[in-house]
Amino acid sequence: MAGYILKRLISAIPVLFGISIIVFIIMAMIPGDPATAILGSYATPENVEKLNRDLGLDKPMVQRYFIWLGNMLQGDFGRSFSLNRAVLDEVLDRFGATLILAGTAFVLCSILGIAAGVVSAARQYGLADKAITFAVLLGISIPSFFLGMMMILIFAVKLRWFPVSGMWPIYGARDLPALISHLTLPAFALAVVATGVIARLSRSAMLEVLRQDFIRTARAKGVHERSVIWRHALRAAMVSIIPVLGVQAGFVLSGAVYIEMVFQWPGVGRMLVGAILKRDILLVQGGVVFVAACYVLFNIAVDVAQSLLDPRIKT
Amino acid sequence: MTLLKLTRRAMLAAGAATALVLSPLMASAQTPSDVLIVGQIAEPKALDPAAVTAVNDFRILMNVYDGLVRYKDGTLEVEPSLATSWDISEDGTVYTFNLRDGVIFHDGSAFNADAVKFNFDRMLDENHPYHNTGPFPLSFFFSAVENVEVVDDMTVRFTLNAPYAPFLSNLAYPTGLIVSPVAVEQHGAEFGRNPSGTGAFKFAEWRSNEAVVIEANADYWDGAPELQAVVFRPITDANTRTAEMLAGGIDLMVEVPPVALSEFQGETYTVHEQAGPHVWFLILNAKEGPFADVRVRQAANYAINKEAIVNDVLEGTAAVAAGPTPPAFAWAYNESLEPYPYDPDKARKLLAEAGAEGAELTFYVTEGGSGMLDPIAMGTAIQADLQAIGLTVNIETYEWNTFLGEVNPGLEGKADMAEMAWMTNDPDTLPFLALRTNAWPDQGGFNSGYYSNPKVDELLEAARAATDQAERARLYQEMQVIVQEDAPWVFVANWKQNAVTSDHVENFSLQPSFFLLLDDVTKN
Numbered sequence: 001m002a003g004y005i006l007k008r009l010i011s012a013i014p015v016l017f018g019i020s021i022i023v024f025i026i027m028a029m030i031p032g033d034p035a036t037a038i039l040g041s042y043a044t045p046e047n048v049e050k051l052n053r054d055l056g057l058d059k060p061m062v063q064r065y066f067i068w069l070g071n072m073l074q075g076d077f078g079r080s081f082s083l084n085r086a087v088l089d090e091v092l093d094r095f096g097a098t099l100i101l102a103g104t105a106f107v108l109c110s111i112l113g114i115a116a117g118v119v120s121a122a123r124q125y126g127l128a129d130k131a132i133t134f135a136v137l138l139g140i141s142i143p144s145f146f147l148g149m150m151m152i153l154i155f156a157v158k159l160r161w162f163p164v165s166g167m168w169p170i171y172g173a174r175d176l177p178a179l180i181s182h183l184t185l186p187a188f189a190l191a192v193v194a195t196g197v198i199a200r201l202s203r204s205a206m207l208e209v210l211r212q213d214f215i216r217t218a219r220a221k222g223v224h225e226r227s228v229i230w231r232h233a234l235r236a237a238m239v240s241i242i243p244v245l246g247v248q249a250g251f252v253l254s255g256a257v258y259i260e261m262v263f264q265w266p267g268v269g270r271m272l273v274g275a276i277l278k279r280d281i282l283l284v285q286g287g288v289v290f291v292a293a294c295y296v297l298f299n300i301a302v303d304v305a306q307s308l309l310d311p312r313i314k315t
Numbered sequence: 316m317t318l319l320k321l322t323r324r325a326m327l328a329a330g331a332a333t334a335l336v337l338s339p340l341m342a343s344a345q346t347p348s349d350v351l352i353v354g355q356i357a358e359p360k361a362l363d364p365a366a367v368t369a370v371n372d373f374r375i376l377m378n379v380y381d382g383l384v385r386y387k388d389g390t391l392e393v394e395p396s397l398a399t400s401w402d403i404s405e406d407g408t409v410y411t412f413n414l415r416d417g418v419i420f421h422d423g424s425a426f427n428a429d430a431v432k433f434n435f436d437r438m439l440d441e442n443h444p445y446h447n448t449g450p451f452p453l454s455f456f457f458s459a460v461e462n463v464e465v466v467d468d469m470t471v472r473f474t475l476n477a478p479y480a481p482f483l484s485n486l487a488y489p490t491g492l493i494v495s496p497v498a499v500e501q502h503g504a505e506f507g508r509n510p511s512g513t514g515a516f517k518f519a520e521w522r523s524n525e526a527v528v529i530e531a532n533a534d535y536w537d538g539a540p541e542l543q544a545v546v547f548r549p550i551t552d553a554n555t556r557t558a559e560m561l562a563g564g565i566d567l568m569v570e571v572p573p574v575a576l577s578e579f580q581g582e583t584y585t586v587h588e589q590a591g592p593h594v595w596f597l598i599l600n601a602k603e604g605p606f607a608d609v610r611v612r613q614a615a616n617y618a619i620n621k622e623a624i625v626n627d628v629l630e631g632t633a634a635v636a637a638g639p640t641p642p643a644f645a646w647a648y649n650e651s652l653e654p655y656p657y658d659p660d661k662a663r664k665l666l667a668e669a670g671a672e673g674a675e676l677t678f679y680v681t682e683g684g685s686g687m688l689d690p691i692a693m694g695t696a697i698q699a700d701l702q703a704i705g706l707t708v709n710i711e712t713y714e715w716n717t718f719l720g721e722v723n724p725g726l727e728g729k730a731d732m733a734e735m736a737w738m739t740n741d742p743d744t745l746p747f748l749a750l751r752t753n754a755w756p757d758q759g760g761f762n763s764g765y766y767s768n769p770k771v772d773e774l775l776e777a778a779r780a781a782t783d784q785a786e787r788a789r790l791y792q793e794m795q796v797i798v799q800e801d802a803p804w805v806f807v808a809n810w811k812q813n814a815v816t817s818d819h820v821e822n823f824s825l826q827p828s829f830f831l832l833l834d835d836v837t838k839n
Binding site for chain 1: 342348350352357360361363366368449450452453455504507508523524525546548550551552554555558559561562563564570679713714715716717719720721723748756759760761786
């Protein structure tokens with residue numbers, strides 16, 4: 001097992017290396033340079049040239065890449081010029097917020113999605129199945145940013161049950177209840193689409209399992225139906241559900257960009273959008289590499305979890 | 316079986332717990348009564364006035380710092396601030412300022428002539444020990460400054476390399492605000508997060524991506540502010556900003572999207588409007604193609620229904636522009652100027668005279684950008700108006716930074732017209748950078764449409780060298796008449812900045828400078 005994990009970790013290195021090259025080239029190719037973005041109306045060639053020199057952007061591209069890579073390998077991600085702050089500090093701050101949001105949404109969509117899928121499969125073609133299928137279809141079809149805006153209108157502006165935006169209250173304690181009240185709307189808005197996808201796939205995975213012989217055996221032995229479904233069938237179905245969860249985790253993480261914009265969540269997605277618009281090269285590069293590394297690690301973790309659950313998967 | 320029961324029980328418990336946890340929150344959303352919460356459009360970059368360029372950041376800075384001079388309330392004319400008076404030499408190159416006595420920076424150090432010299436040397440002198448706390452992107456506002464001398468403790472002298480009339484208004488601009496040398500020495504590159512000035516409010520706290528908090532400076536030389544503190548919250552999404560205002564999460568909201576204004580009718584809110592030193596125009600390529608003929612340029616000015624654009628597309632958040640200088644520069648604006656009327660028949664006649672009927676035009680449109688208002692909808696309306704007089708207009712749309720990269724180097728060989736907007740602090744800036752012959756892109760200017768009129772060049776050079784405001788005003792007014800007639804641009808709109816305040820907020824007004832001044836505001 002340890003060997004398998006190590007092998008997977010080593011294979012991630014070229015992936016990250018490739019990502020660093022791609023994001024660097026994209027940022028170098030993208031029209032409009034940081035100096036122009038900073039100077040706006042005042043971007044005369046003369047001013048741009050001077051500012052580029054101050055920002056260290058006058059060196060050749062290849063040289064710049066290796067300076068960046070070398071610094072990064074020593075843990076120095078550089079300094080964001082648009083925020084005037086060390087890139088790594090900013091990314092870590094922001095990534096924590098994204099993890100809280102995406103993590104909560106992920107737990108929500110996993111629990112709700114699997115539960116809905118299981119109930120749906122257990123009552124195939126029944127009223128519950130039809131209702132859930134309808135709700136799931138609706139959930140998948142609504143863009144999350146629109147849903148988020150509607151949730152703000154209803155639950156924050158009209159009913160005033162939750163705050164509109166942000167992660168912490170401006171005044172008052174920064175404690176768990178405060179966090180939960182700020183987190184509820186964005187986490188649900190973010191979870192909806194993934195819940196739908198997970199519910200649909202859980203349903204078909206469960207239906208597959210429910211047709212198998214060991215289920216019939218269990219029922220023949222007189223095991224209670226609830227136990228058959230939730231204990232015997234679900235455990236077997238999890239093997240095909242877990243990879244879906246892994247993929248959905250990626251979607252939740254990337255979907256967080258929209259939700260963070262709508263709810264002004266101080267996460268890494270909103271940071272990256274702002275950084276791209278301001279052509280804050282180091283912040284974009286550092287942020288993307290960091291998120292990519294986390295995503296790669298998470299995928300490895302999913303594969304490991306799957307191989308633990310299903311001994312048939314060779315390590 | 317047990318599993319499901321457990322789940323039910325757990326869900327009930329979880330639900331109850333959530334309700335318990337949330338119940339006190341409903342009541343605690345209120346903020347202290349003498350603290351103003353402002354909904355900003357973005358996280359500031361830094362609170363170092365020499366290092367920032369965005370209006371968004373200026374809105375905070377103007378409350379924390381003072382300059383040697385400032386704009387008189389409600390105008391764009393300068394008045395004394397940290398300098399109590401000044402003399403300008405005959406030839407307009409030497410400015411001597413007498414400084415205000417007894418002013419103390421928030422960090423406790425004294426404001427004096429050395430502090431002023433430190434500020435400008437830091438920005439302008441590459442060998443200054445704290446020049447590395449930059450970069451200072453707008454330092455060219457003071458590129459005419461040759462040196463700054465300390466005459467005595469309370470007198471400072473600026474020598475310019477040539478007469479440069481906008482110098483005083485540039486000092487009133489945020490780039491000219493005075494920071495505490497002691498704080499710069501103490502914090503170095505981190506000064507932008509640990510600011511110290513002489514202003515009505517002093518910096519208290521910056522929570523990244525959440526809020527910047529400033530607190531009243533009880534010792535402010537111009538009278539302590541009424542508010543105890545101001546909190547600036549960055550809320551980039553305009554819809555979310557509107558929702559926060561409606562939900563009571565903020566007391567003051569800037570840059571209200573036109574479509575959201577209707578939400579704030581009624582007694583609970585006050586909508587504020589103020590025309591600013593902004594002009595939205597179309598650059599016309601006067602070097603080649605149909606617009607090389609002045610009659611076609613004038614035809615475009617007649618053909619475009621500017622009233623419809625400001626009233627319908629922009630929902631009244633802008634006024635029709637008459638010429639290159641915004642009316643907000645009241646002292647330099649030519650009141651006799653009338654906007655080109657909407658007259659498609661006259662436009663068709665001019666086109667026919669020029670033999671340009673049915674010409675095909677390439678039109679650069681941007682998706683957004685500072686001061687660009689609603690560029691796609693405006694571009695589409697303009698396209699329709701020009702097509703109504705028989706011109707074929709092909710729109711090409713670009714993201715803002717890409718757009719600037721296409722437009723700033725000049726339109727030659729690429730396009731016939733392009734959208735553009737400028738917001739400036741002196742009537743000199745825009746025409747000097749974008750209408751002179753010596754400001755063609757190949758010479759480092761922004762005259763992307765290659766307009767050239769020797770008389771205009773002469774007037775602008777003379778206005779820059781004049782130190783008498785009345786004389787400058789006369790020159791600018793003459794320039795405006797010629798430029799309107801020559802029509803190097805289509806003059807479209809002057810943006811009215813807006814803001815909404817809740818009924819708790821009093822004594823608030825917007826400034827034509829677009830700065831946000833909060834020292835007189837109260838909240839009950």
